[in-house]
Amino acid sequence: MxxxxxxxxxxxxxxxxxxxxxxxxxxxxxxxxxxxxxxxxxxxxxxxxxxxxxxxxxxxxxxxxxxxxxxxxxxxxxxxxxxxxxxxxxxxxxxxxxxxxxxxxxxxxxxxxxxxxxxxxxxxxxxxxxxxxxxxxxxxxxxxxxxxxxxxxxxxxxxxxxxxxxxxxDTIHTCVIPRDLHYIRERARRRGDKSVSGLVAFLGKALNITPVLFGKGAEAKPAAKTRSFEAAVEKAINYAIGRVEAGLLTPYVSLSVGMSWPEIHALPGLDRLKETCEKNGVELLLSQMGITSCIYIGPGSLCLSLGAEDHEFADFQ
Structure with missing residues (x-):
C-alpha cells in the first residue's frame, strides 16, 4: 500500500x-x-x-x-x-x-x-x-x-x-516563546482572535517580560515569565531535557526557531538538549521556522513540541 x-x-x-x-x-x-x-x-x-x-x-x-x-x-x-x-x-x-x-x-x-x-x-x-x-x-x-x-x-x-x-x-505538548507580544496581538487582532490581550502585550513591553506559553496543541497559556528571551529559552530547554529523560511517546522532539541558523545554533542550552536526545535515542527535529509560521507568531520566536503523558510545565523545572 x-x-x-x-x-x-x-x-x-x-x-x-x-x-x-x-x-x-x-x-x-x-x-x-x-x-x-x-x-x-x-x-x-x-x-x-x-x-x-x-x-x-x-x-x-x-x-x-x-x-x-x-x-x-x-x-x-x-x-x-x-x-x-x-x-x-x-x-x-x-x-x-x-x-x-x-x-x-x-x-x-x-x-x-x-x-x-x-x-x-x-x-x-x-x-x-x-x-x-x-x-x-x-x-x-x-x-x-x-x-x-x-x-x-x-x-x-x-x-x-x-x-x-x-x-x-491529543498527547502533544507545546512550548511557545514569542519574541514580541505586540506583534502577536496585532496579528491576532487582524484575524479576530482575542486570545492575546492588549494588557499582556503592554506588560511584556513595559516590564521586559518574556512568557513561556505551554499547553496541548494550539491552546497554550503562560507557564512561566522571565525577564529575557534567553532565560525563557533556557526554561523551555530544561523542560524538554527533563521530559526526554522521563520518557516520550514518540522518539522525536520538534523545535523550530524564527532566526538565522547561526543564531539558532547559539541558543542557550541547545547543545545540552542535543546530547540528552542522542543519549536517550530521541531525534531532535531542529528547523528554521517557515515563512507562514514566522508571519503568524513573529520573527525571533521559538516553538518546541513533544509527545508525552499528561504533565505540567513546572514538573520539569
Whole structure:
C-alpha cells in the first residue's frame, strides 16, 4: 500500500526530513506589503526572507490558504496517481481555513479521480483522509514525523492509521516563546482572535517580560515569565531535557526557531538538549521556522513540541 503524507506550510520540519520521506507540502500564499509569495518550504526562499528583513516589524504581512479549487488541482496532479492512500494533516482548524478548504478539495477529488485514472491508463482504488492536526508549527511537525513513523512500520490499516494519528495528536505538548507580544496581538487582532490581550502585550513591553506559553496543541497559556528571551529559552530547554529523560511517546522532539541558523545554533542550552536526545535515542527535529509560521507568531520566536503523558510545565523545572 503506497501511503502519501501531505502537510501544509505551517508545519515546521527540517527540510532534509521532508525530502527524505517524500512529504508533499501544501503551499500557503504569503502577502508582505505589496508582494505576493507562495510558501512551499523551499529552504533558499525561506532564508531569503530572513535575510531581506521582510518578516520584521514595519511590514504588513498576511497569509492566505490555497482555495479549495487550487488544492483540488494539486491533489489531482500530484497525489492521485502516485498513492493508494493519502493523508493530509493541516494546521489546527481553529486558526486557519486550510482544513475546510482541503476537505472540500478531497470530496471533489474522490468524485473525479477515476475519470483521471481512465484518461491516464492507470487503475486501482484511491482513498484520502484530511486530518485536523489540532497543532501549530513544531507541534504539527511532530505529528507528521510520528505519522511517517507509523507509515514506515507498515502494520496498520488505513483506518487504524487514522485512529493512531488522532490519538497521538491529543498527547502533544507545546512550548511557545514569542519574541514580541505586540506583534502577536496585532496579528491576532487582524484575524479576530482575542486570545492575546492588549494588557499582556503592554506588560511584556513595559516590564521586559518574556512568557513561556505551554499547553496541548494550539491552546497554550503562560507557564512561566522571565525577564529575557534567553532565560525563557533556557526554561523551555530544561523542560524538554527533563521530559526526554522521563520518557516520550514518540522518539522525536520538534523545535523550530524564527532566526538565522547561526543564531539558532547559539541558543542557550541547545547543545545540552542535543546530547540528552542522542543519549536517550530521541531525534531532535531542529528547523528554521517557515515563512507562514514566522508571519503568524513573529520573527525571533521559538516553538518546541513533544509527545508525552499528561504533565505540567513546572514538573520539569
Amino acid at each position: 503506497r501511503v502519501g503524507l501531505i502537510v501544509d506550510s505551517a508545519c515546521d520540519l527540517p527540510y532534509w526530513f521532508s525530502r527524505r520521506n517524500g512529504l508533499f507540502v501544501l503551499p500557503v500564499t504569503a502577502r508582505i506589503d505589496d508582494q505576493t509569495f507562495v510558501d512551499d518550504h523551499d529552504p533558499e526562499r525561506t532564508q531569503e526572507f530572513y535575510d531581506s528583513g521582510l518578516l520584521e516589524k514595519g511590514h504588513h504581512a498576511e497569509t492566505e490558504p490555497f482555495s479549495a479549487q487550487e488544492i483540488h488541482k494539486l491533489f489531482m496532479e500530484k497525489i492521485v496517481n502516485n498513492y493508494d492512500v493519502a493523508i493530509c494533516e493541516t494546521v489546527t482548524r481553529s486558526r486557519s481555513l486550510v482544513y475546510d478548504n482541503a476537505m472540500l478539495a478531497m470530496n471533489s477529488v474522490m468524485s473525479e479521480y477515476r475519470r483521471q485514472q481512465q484518461e491516464s491508463g492507470s487503475d486501482g482504488n484511491f482513498s484520502m483522509r484530511v486530518i485536523d492536526s489540532k497543532q501549530i508549527f513544531a507541534g504539527q511537525g511532530l505529528l507528521a514525523a510520528h505519522t511517517q513513523k507509523l507509515i514506515d512500520e507498515d502494520r496498520h490499516s488505513k483506518n487504524q492509521l487514522r485512529y493512531e494519528v488522532d490519538a497521538f495528536a
